[in-house]
Amino acid sequence: LRAALLIQRWYRATMARIEMRRRYCLNIFQSIEYADEQAQLQVCIFSSPTPRSCIGAEMLKRHLQNGDLEMTDSSFSLAEFEKRIDVPDSYYGPRLKFPLTAADANALLDAFKKEELLHARYVLQLLHETRRVLKEMPNITYLSTSYSKEITVCGDLHGKLDDLLMIFYKNGLPSEKNPYVFNGDFVDRGDNSMEILIILFAFLLIYPNDMHLNRGNHEDYVMNDLPKIGSDFKKFILQVHGKIILYLLEDVFSWLPLATVVDSKVLILHGGISDTTDLDFLNLFERSKTYLLAMFLPALWAGCCGRHFTVCPHLLAHAVSQTLDILWSDPRNQRGCIPNKLRGGGCYFGPDITDKLFERYNLKMLIRSHECKQDGYEIVHGGKVITIFSASNYYEDGSNRGAYIKLNPDLSPRFIQYQVSRNTCRQNLQERINTVEGAALKALREKIYAHKTELMEAFINKDLTGSGKLAVSDWAEAMESVLQLELPWRTLRTQLVRLSADGRIEYTSCFYDLEIEKPVEEQVQPSLVETVCKYRKDLEMIFNFIDKDQSGLISLEEFHHTWRLFCAHMGVEMDDEAIVKLANTIDYNKDGNIDFSEFLGAFHVVHRLERKAN
Template identity: 35%
Template sequence: MPNMETESSNTTRAEEIKLLANEAFKAHKYSQAIDLYSQAIELNSQIAVYWANRAFAHINLEEYGSAIQDASRAIEIDPKYSKGYYRRGAAYLSMGKLKEALKDFQQLKKICPNDPDAAKKLKECEKAVMKLKFEEAIAAPESERRSIADSIDFNSIEVEPQYSGARIEGDVVTLDFVKKMMGDFKNQKCLHKRYAFQIVLQIREMLGALPSLVDINIPDGKHFTVCGDVHGQAADSLSVLFFFFFFFFFFFFFFFFYLMWLQFYDLLNIFELNGLPSEDNPYLFNGDFVDRGSFSVEVILTLFAFKCMSPSAIYLSRGNHESKSMNKIYGFEGEVRSKLNETFVELFAEVFCCLPLAHVINEKVFVVHGGLFSVDGVKLSNIKAIDRFCEPPEEGLMCELLWSDPQPQPGRGPSKRGVGLSFGADVTKRFLQENNLDLVVRSHEVKDEGYEIEHDGKLITVFSAPNYCDQMGNKGAFIRFEAPNLKPNIVTFSAVLHPNVKPMAYANNFLRMFS
């Protein structure tokens, strides 16, 4: 009898905790929701909905590997539980594993033959797989592919007389040009394709000459700023005082005009807070410049233009989203087609393969987008020797640099993302000791405060996209280092208003169904 009472009590308590988890999920507190669903699972692990709901929370935190595990467990408990297939299919889709996603949506349609939503998702998945097969069939072998850059002559592109936007005079990208371009972007105007080609071709040549691991030297008394993911987000920095107006009409008119004029992007908001990039105010942007947000073209052209203007004013690292597979799914490819053209899709893909994989500041601070490695003994010389001029592989040092995440427990574990790995404080400590370094700075993960200090203070995550995807409610952050001591000074900032263009506006049609 006591065992039955205990079981009944656990069942009741698990349901109560599930309801609390559901409320946390609705409030976009996904980490809290995962903790609560985990508590419910500990009390009663045979309820499929607990696992499926936790999978959904993992999906919202981009922890697709964990989502697949949880959804698979829900299916084991109840093979006819439709949401198990739905969640797992969504996670596979988010990882770009379309064929695996198709199998789950085919099963979902069998279980729910009269559900129009299931039928719609299956149809879209079938279309995506067919498109992928077609692209694979017509793709030229790697050895026969020519650089798209070789076929572009931007000088032959005519600039129409009516074009009133920013212009590059000659071959030099100037600060005046960059300021004019940013002003045009504030007003949601496009840069002429001639100048966009000029910038991207110049940056391709510049990045291609760099090593895979770049050393940065900050003189004593100078500072250096590291930013994390910006993901093409937009932000509106509005700060104006209206003293008085005689008529409501004028108040309304001028307020509306000013609001429209100050449509800044999150990237520009960082520059407002910390100053424009220059030789005296250098930056490192640590990957994931594009995707998800709907202003990725403006962000990437601004970063590239500053790099062209002054190579030592801004440094750029590759993130996991600077890749073809991610860009196809999460919006950058669609946005480039909409705002520029198909040629730019191929050109950006080439340029992303030229981005360095990591940086070291003053031989003490290692900066990388994702994290560390599945084996000990990796030296900086090994990273510098990586042949990075390719799409990221699914394993190996390059993959782990772009995809890995820290974990609280020691040792190494499977990646919650399904790519790369998780690594503990002991792994971080050994890597730093073996390479005579003091600190790892990485990005890759949204954090409530815009940053998190882990691994006994030896690892800092910095994330610079506040209110990520217009739903996470997180702050953004950047880190200022002062030489010679390089003590990290972390600056946080909140999201501000932005133009009414939703995140994922250019994402894969299928993925938008789940957003």
């Protein structure tokens, strides 16, 4: 008996330590992700009023030729696409016939499993038809389980095709007898965003009454940033008609419904609610007008009565406020409703806010997505609010499971979990946790090193004796004041820094084994290198607004303009001569253009030990 108790105690202690490591790893990943999203929103709000910036699909539309412009019009017929765009005999991918059938959807699934591309003509026809169908839909879709046994609700997929295929394998394909609700964030992060969109849109056209798509916060030009989102979009938009594909895709996003209600009892939306959420009002306005939220808000403020948009009496401003809340908000256990400062949009809503909305509309359950959960789902607010997240291994292999919900006619949720991985299945639990922890700490160390100058200043201000050491509380306070990630710094200290014999922290040790790799070390000022590394994402966003033709190439003039905007936005001062020298150095072939993505990729934090190993 004593041995059994000892084994039990050891087992519980081990599992508790593993669970603690899992939780702080997820916390690290989420804090960095939300901080990056907040930076994106701030850059967009700053950049939108500039003369050379414009909004989303309209920006893309300006750079289309007259012939291409015709193909974006709603009146352009499918037959005209066939006349205008030829599909060569050498093309071996799926050949779609409209109206689509289940056989066409199966052909798309088979093709994407083989990593084949869909020809631009079929992509354009698919987007054209999807926009037509979505325009006829209301802002809030109302469903009933009385016509089917169960409804399947899926959360964020974020470009992870393997997860979508796993859901279809386990749960069956969408059909009249197997309806689905996909709750936003189909794109971004993963490698197959475009393939997922094509599959979901195809099933929407085949089963418009049984396939339902809600808009997520990433179905937005500001957040998904299509022209540089990665190889998944580029392999499609680099086709001859890529710019038209981009324009139509953004237009389709703007017409996605905002929410779904099942049996008048279950509300399904991407983010959450606020103390001002009004479902009746959400059905009144034209939802495409609230697209590109972050860029739209300054223009609305300027054109309104001067009051803050949350209390502005003008319809459109209030519509934007309401839409922002349902796409960006997160639940919390504390009562009340406060701004979501970590994300930079939406709010945190407590159980009292949930109760208030439920009482007003006689609801029973709120299903939302928007947040990665370790088990693929989470239940809060006394079982009334459910988070469902369908992208497994979202941050790293083994970081989380995916899940989806089956809603039966009694509206009792049943959760189905899964984890798609080619690697972690061969690892034991301890190895999987080590992999995830290593990736999380690596990302955090890079964030720390990118803020080295500010952190050292904060450390020195607290180190009154100049000993190079700080008390744990002082070190944690300095870390949070600079990074503002809301992380458990005291728990993480053993992973990030060295402790002296007296228990204090040697604060310079958090920068050991890290350095910024740069392409031309002898010609670039260290301060400029650190600035590029620190503000890579901000520079990337500003460049994307300046890159008029969405080519990914930036002229030396545009490069200088990017830097001027960046310095104005961040309030930093840069030596013009140093920037000119840097630009000329990066222009390897001296053609007057810079591959901006390649430029940013050249400046990154590297781990010295890793580089030695490689």
